[in-house]
Each structure stands twice: as structure tokens, then as C-alpha cells.
Amino acid sequence: MSSIMVINAKGGSGKTTISTNLAAYYAVNSFNVTLVDLDPQASSLNWLSSRPITKAKIKGLSSLPNKTSSKVNDITIIDVPAAIYGARLETYIKKARKIIIPVLPSPIDMSAARDFLKSIRNLGSVVRNRTDICLVANRCRANTNIFEELDDYLVNERGIRYVSAFRDNTNYINAAKKGIGIFEMGQSMTAQDREEWKPLISWLKTKRK
Numbered sequence: 001m002s003s004i005m006v007i008n009a010k011g012g013s014g015k016t017t018i019s020t021n022l023a024a025y026y027a028v029n030s031f032n033v034t035l036v037d038l039d040p041q042a043s044s045l046n047w048l049s050s051r052p053i054t055k056a057k058i059k060g061l062s063s064l065p066n067k068t069s070s071k072v073n074d075i076t077i078i079d080v081p082a083a084i085y086g087a088r089l090e091t092y093i094k095k096a097r098k099i100i101i102p103v104l105p106s107p108i109d110m111s112a113a114r115d116f117l118k119s120i121r122n123l124g125s126v127v128r129n130r131t132d133i134c135l136v137a138n139r140c141r142a143n144t145n146i147f148e149e150l151d152d153y154l155v156n157e158r159g160i161r162y163v164s165a166f167r168d169n170t171n172y173i174n175a176a177k178k179g180i181g182i183f184e185m186g187q188s189m190t191a192q193d194r195e196e197w198k199p200l201i202s203w204l205k206t207k208r209k
Contacts, residue, residue, distance in 0.1 A: 003076045004204065005096035009119070010112035011082035013102045014138040016043040017172050019079040024181025025201065026075045027056035034059045034074070038092075039081040050179030064095055085119050093123065098204055099131050101160075102138040105150040113153075117160065134203055137165035164199040167192065 004022060006015045016039070023035045023044075035058050037044035048060040065076070080092055093099065103113045113135075120133070135154050140147045147165075154162035171182050171190055182190045182197075 002074075002098065002204070003078065003096045004098045004100065005078040005080060005092065006100045006102065007078075007080040007084065007092070008101050008103065008113070009083055009085065009116040010109055013082075013104055013109060014166075015039075015079055015102060016047070017176065018100060018102055018136065018138070018166075019044050019077050020047045020176065021172070021181040021183070021197075023058050023075075023077050024056075024175075025183045025197070026077075027058050028181075028183055030056075031073050031075045032059075033057075034061060034065065034076045036061045036064060036076060036078040038063070039079055041081075044079045047176055047179050050177070052179060055180060055184060089119065090123050093120070093131060096131055099133040100136055100200070101133065102136045103150065103154065104138055105140050105144070105146045107146075110150060110153050117157065121159075132203075132206075133160050134200070135160055135162045136200060137162070139168040140165045141168055161203070163203045164196055166196050169193070 006019045006022075008015060019035065019037075023033050027033045033056075035044055035048060037048075037060065042062065045060050045062060048058060051058065064078070078092070078096060084092060101113070101116070103109055135157060137147070137150050137154055140150070151165065171185065171193055175182050175185060182193045187194070
């Protein structure tokens with residue numbers, strides 16, 4: 001069993017987009033997927049309520065499960081609300097084996113990411129002994145100065161791997177409306193998106209040394 005947490009202290013960073021598309025990816029690949037939505041806005045669960053019954057089943061929860069399965073084909077994806085720090089952050093992080101932190105290309109979001117990563121590093125042994133953490137640039141537009149600034153910042157963020165950048169496009173909006181993921185849309189129209197997800201999927205499959 002693998003538990004994946006998508007978290008950032010700043011709202012609007014695209015946590016739900018990543019959570020729902022990950023859930024869809026694992027579901028179409030025959031995993032037993034549980035999508036945990038801890039955000040009061042319940043955007044992930046709203047996405048799940050729109051999901052067609054013909055698509056691979058995904059279980060939805062609004063709180064952390066009391067028990068976790070030991071089956072290797074079980075995946076739990078946790079969408080965490082913004083503004084989580086201190087003891088509550090530590091409690092959540094202990095529930096995950098992999099943590100994804102999405103960051104948007106804006107000065108405000110980069111500043112917030114620096115503060116959030118500092119708070120995670122302050123947890124010390126919790127991070128070192130229990131979890132792998134990665135960074136993802138989200139909603140990016142290539143060849144813009146602000147994306148180049150974000151890319152440079154994430155590359156140089158010490159001790160936390162920067163795995164991929166996702167473009168800003170309407171495929172994610174259309175998928176969200178229909179309760180599906182980009183991996184359940186036409187391959188030709190989502191070819192670039194699928195390529196951008198490959199490094200993250202590969203990172204999620206790696207085991208902590």
C-alpha cells in the first residue's frame with residue numbers, strides 16, 4: 001500500500017487537480033484507490049461526485065482512515081487543505097510515504113513555498129525517516145520570465161527533488177468538470193500532459209533507500 005499526500009500551505013496551488021488526476025491514473029491502472037479530501041471546500045469529493053459510473057471506481061473519504069491496508073495494489077491519495085503548520089502538519093505528514101508540493105509561478109507562491117518548506121524541515125526526523133518529498137511546478141506557461149524564475153527556484157531548493165512542471169491548459173478544466181482525469185481523455189489531445197506526468201509517476205514508484 002502506498003499513501004500519497006498533496007500539500008501546500010498556500011491555497012490555490014492546484015492540490016486538488018494533482019490529487020484527482022493521480023487518483024484517476026491509478027484507478028485506470030487497476031489499483032484500489034481511496035481519495036481522502038481533508039479540505040473543507042471538498043473539491044476532490046465534488047469531482048468524485050461527478051465521476052461517470054462507467055469509469056474505474058474510486059473511493060472517497062472526508063477524513064483520514066483509521067486503518068490502512070497492507071495490500072500492494074492499494075493507493076491512498078490525501079488532498080490536504082491550506083494553512084497547515086506545526087503539530088497538525090506533523091500529524092498529517094506521518095500518514096504519508098510520498099508527499100507532493102505543487103508551486104505556482106508567482107512571487108507570492110514562491111515566497112509561501114519557501115516558508116512552508118522551512119516548516120517541514122523543522123520537523124527534522126519526521127521527514128528524514130518517514131517520507132519522500134518532491135516539488136512540482138504547476139499551471140506553467142513555457143518561455144515566460146515568471147516560469148523561468150520558478151524553475152530556477154525549484155531546481156535550487158536544497159534537499160527536495162523537483163520532478164516536473166505541468167502546463168496551464170484547458171484539459172485539466174474539462175477533466176475536472178467531468179469527474180475524470182487526463183489519463184481518461186483522448187491520447188492525442190493529452191499527449192503533452194501525459195509526458196509531463198511521467199517523471200512524477202516514475203518518482204512515485206521509486207522506493208525510499
